[in-house]
Amino acid sequence: MPVHDLALFVGAALLLNLTPGPDMLFVAGTGAARGRAAGLMAALGVGAGCLFHTLLAALGLSALLAASELAFNAVKWAGAAYLVWTGLQMLRARPAAASAEAPARRGGSPFWQGALTNALNPKVALFFLAFLPQFIDAGAPGQALALLALGSFFNIGGTAVNLVVALAASGAAAGLATRGGGGRLGAWLQRAAGALFIGLGVKLALSSR
Template identity: 35%
Template sequence: MGVDFLLTALIVVIAPGTGVLYTLSVSLGRGLSPGLAAVVGCSFGIVPHLAAALLGLAAILHASAVAFQLVKYAGVIFLLWMAWKTLKETGTAGDGPEAPRGLVRIAVRGALINVLNPKLSIFFLAFLPQFVDPAAGNATAQMALLGLVFTVMTAAVFALYAVFAAAARSQILGNAAAMRWLRRVFAAAFGGLALRLASETR
C-alpha cells in the first residue's frame, strides 16, 4: 500500500458529499453523540459497495441500465425525504442524552445514504484496481485491504467533521433564527444532491 493510495483516498474522503453533509447536519443539529452515530452509519454504508466490487456485482450494476436506475432513483427519493425531514425539524434536539433507538435510527439513515448511491460500487470497481500490485499476488485480498483502509479513513475524517461541527453548535444553539436557516441550508443541499444523483449516468 503506497503513499499515492493514501493521499488519493484522503482527497476523496475529505471532498464534500452526501456523507459529509449528513454528518455535519446531525452534529450541528443534535450534538456529538448523534454525529458519531452518523459517522458509523455512513462508514458501514460503504461496506456493501466494497463487497460488490470484490464480488464483481459492481460490474453488473455498471452494465445493467435497469439495475443502475433502480438503485439511483431509490437514492434520489431517500435524499429528497431527508431534505423534507431536515426542513420539518423544530427546536434544538440533542440538549440531553440521545436515546439508543434514536442513535440507531441516525446510523441507519447514514448507512442508507451510501448504500443507495450506485456510483460508490462503480467507484470502487474503477478505483481500487489501480493500486493493486500484480507482483504481490491475490488481487482480491489486496483490494479488500485497500477498501478496509479507505473505510477506516472515512470514519476518521467524518469523526473530525462531527467533532468540529458539534463544537460549533454551541455558538448557534441559542439562536432560533440561525438554527432555522441552518436547517433550510441543509435541506436545500440534500435536495441539490438528489438532483445531481438523478442526473448521474453510468
Template identity: 40%
Template sequence: MSAETIYIFALAAVLLALSPGPDILFVFTQSLVSGARVGVWVTFGLGTGLIFHSAMVALGVAAVIKTSPILFTAITWLGAAYLLWLAWQSWRSPVSVGGCESIDTGWWPLYRRGIVMNISNPKVAIFFLAFLPQFTQPDGWPIAVQVMVLGLTFIICGFAVFISVAFAAGWLNKRFVTPTRLRILNRCAAIVFVAMALRLVLV
C-alpha cells in the same frame, strides 16, 4: 501488497475524503444541526456502507451494476427517494424544548441513515470499481483480498476525516446554535438533501 502502495493509497483516500462531496456534507449538516454524536453515528453508518461497496467490487457485483442501466437507474432513484424523504423529515423536524437537538437522535436511526444513504448510491460502487483496482498488484495477494484491504483502508481514512468534521460541526452547534437558528438549519438541511437527490439523478 507493498507498504508504499498502502501509504500512497491512504494519502489519496484522505484527500478524496476531504474533497467536497455528498458524504462529508451529510456528516457536516447532521452534526451542525444535532451535535457531534449524531455525526459520529452517521459516520459509522457510512463506513458500513463502504464495506458493502468494497465487497461488491471484490465479488464483481459492481461490474454487473455498471453494465445494467436498468438496475443502476433503479438503485439511483431509490437513493434519490430516500434523500427526499430525509429532506421532508428535516423540514418538519421539531426542536426540543431543552436544547438545540432534533428529537430523533437515537443511535440506530442515525446509524441506519448513514448505511442507507451510502448503499443506495450506486455511483459509490462504480467509483470503487474504477479506483481500487488501480492499486492492486497482479503478483500479490488474490485480487479480491487486495480490494477488501484497500476498501478498509479507505474507510479508516474517511472515518478519521468525517469524525473530525463531526466534532468541528458539533462544536459550532454547542456555541452558536439556538432553537431559532436550529429551525433555520433544519430548513437548510432539507434544501441540501434535495440538492443531493437532484445531483444523484442528474450528474
C-alpha cells in the same frame, strides 16, 4: 497480497477523504442540526455504507452496476427517493435548538440515514470499481482480498475524517446557540439540513454513469 504502489494509494486515499463531498456535507449538516451524537452516528453510518460497497467490489458485484444500465438506474432512483424523503421529513419535523447533546433520534436514525445515503449511491460503487484496481496487480491471485484490504483502509480513513467533521460541526453549532437565539438557529440548521438532503437527491437523480 497483489498490491503495488501502496504509498501512492495511501496519499491518494488521504487526499480524497479530505475533499468535501456529499458524505461529508451530510455528516456536517446532521451534526450541526441534530447534535454531536447524531453527527457521530451519521459518520459511522456512512462508514457502514462504504464497507457495503467495499464488499460489493470484492465480490465482483460492483461490476454489475457498471455493466447494467438497468441495475444502475434502479439503485440511483432508490437512493434519490430516499434522500428526498429524508429531507422532507426533516423539513416537516418540529425544530429544536442546536446542542452538542441534542437528541440523536430526531428526524430518524442518523446511523441508518448515513448508511443508506452512501449504500444507495451507485456512484460510490463505480468509484471503488475504478479506483481500487489501479493498485492491484492484474491477473494475480488474491485480488478479492486485496480489494477488501484497500477498501477497508480507505473506509477507515474516511470514517475518521467524518468523525472529526461531526465533532467540529456540532461544536460550532452548539457554541453559536449559547450566544442567544438557539431556537431560531436550531430551526434554521434543521431546515438547511433537510434542503441539503433534497438537493443531494435531485443531484443523484440527474446523474448518469
